[in-house]
Amino acid sequence: MTRRSALLHTTALLALAAPGLLSGCQSDVAYSQSALNSLQTREFNFTIDKTFDACVGSLFDLGYTIRSSDKRGGFVSAVNQGSMLQIKLDQLGPTNTAVRVSTSEGGQTRVDKPLIDAFFNTLERRLLTAERGT
Amino acid sequence: MSAARVMGALCFAIAVLLLPACESTPPLSPTQWNAIETRSVQAPRDEVLRAAAAVILDQGYYFTASDQGAGTMTAARVPLVYQDQYRRTGGMRSSAPVDTIAVWVSQISPAESSMRIQLRESGEHIASDERVSAFWNAVQRRLLAKSPPSDPPSRQEGV
Numbered sequence: 001m002t003r004r005s006a007l008l009h010t011t012a013l014l015a016l017a018a019p020g021l022l023s024g025c026q027s028d029v030a031y032s033q034s035a036l037n038s039l040q041t042r043e044f045n046f047t048i049d050k051t052f053d054a055c056v057g058s059l060f061d062l063g064y065t066i067r068s069s070d071k072r073g074g075f076v077s078a079v080n081q082g083s084m085l086q087i088k089l090d091q092l093g094p095t096n097t098a099v100r101v102s103t104s105e106g107g108q109t110r111v112d113k114p115l116i117d118a119f120f121n122t123l124e125r126r127l128l129t130a131e132r133g134t
Numbered sequence: 135m136s137a138a139r140v141m142g143a144l145c146f147a148i149a150v151l152l153l154p155a156c157e158s159t160p161p162l163s164p165t166q167w168n169a170i171e172t173r174s175v176q177a178p179r180d181e182v183l184r185a186a187a188a189v190i191l192d193q194g195y196y197f198t199a200s201d202q203g204a205g206t207m208t209a210a211r212v213p214l215v216y217q218d219q220y221r222r223t224g225g226m227r228s229s230a231p232v233d234t235i236a237v238w239v240s241q242i243s244p245a246e247s248s249m250r251i252q253l254r255e256s257g258e259h260i261a262s263d264e265r266v267s268a269f270w271n272a273v274q275r276r277l278l279a280k281s282p283p284s285d286p287p288s289r290q291e292g293v
Binding site for chain 1: 137139140143144164165167168171198199200201203204205206208234236238240250252254257259
């Protein structure tokens with residue numbers, strides 16, 4: 001009887017712990033070079049100056065703190081509780097800028113698609129708001 | 135008896151799992167953060183940047199990043215409770231929690247700038263309207279102190 005109850009106990013605890021443990025076993029998706037590039041890069045029909053300012057604003061909006069920045073070089077990196085975003089801007093034309101976002105966590109590069117999408121959405125909203133404001 | 139114990143363990147585990155969902159305040163949206171952290175200053179961008187840099191030093195922070203072109207500055211200071219840990223684990227390279235301030239100044243017009251002030255305490259993002267306003271006031275005081283004196287009243291000659 002005592003063994004049975006101990007077994008019940010163990011089974012119940014294991015059943016409860018399983019989802020928690022399984023979520024830690026999330027495996028990273030392996031992206032090809034072109035898939036990664038298309039996931040991380042977007043083009044905007046704005047000058048590099050406006051796009052850079054909107055990138056900085058978006059980082060603030062998402063609660064990131066600028067860790068290093070070089071407007072002339074078109075580079076910004078920002079951190080938020082162990083997660084880091086790195087942004088590289090390239091001028092493709094007078095009013096065309098490519099933005100590449102790279103994410104990392106705990107010092108390791110890790111593709112965080114929801115975060116990349118959230119950043120691009122915020123950036124797009126900022127650029128459109130700035131355009132309407134001018 | 136054993137079934138009751140199992141039920142008790144189950145209830146406790148479910149309660150522990152559900153507790154994080156009981157947060158009293160929802161997280162702020164990017165627009166709300168923007169409203170809390172942004173202030174307007176009646177001065178050119180570069181002047182506001184210089185004044186903000188002076189206020190950051192006045193408040194005991196040390197600079198960790200700055201970009202004049204982008205108009206951004208980030209600075210940190212070590213809270214009293216973590217000073218021992220900070221000293222023992224490599225000083226400025228230590229991973230001891232620090233308070234940070236990040237300032238972004240952008241130009242609205244030649245005589246008006248927008249200043250965004252982000253505050254973090256031991257890594258946690260702080261939504262404090264009062265503290266942002268206090269920093270903004272300090273920057274404005276600095277700007278007033280730096281502004282050139284107004285023209286002296288014209289003297290009437292021969293009087």
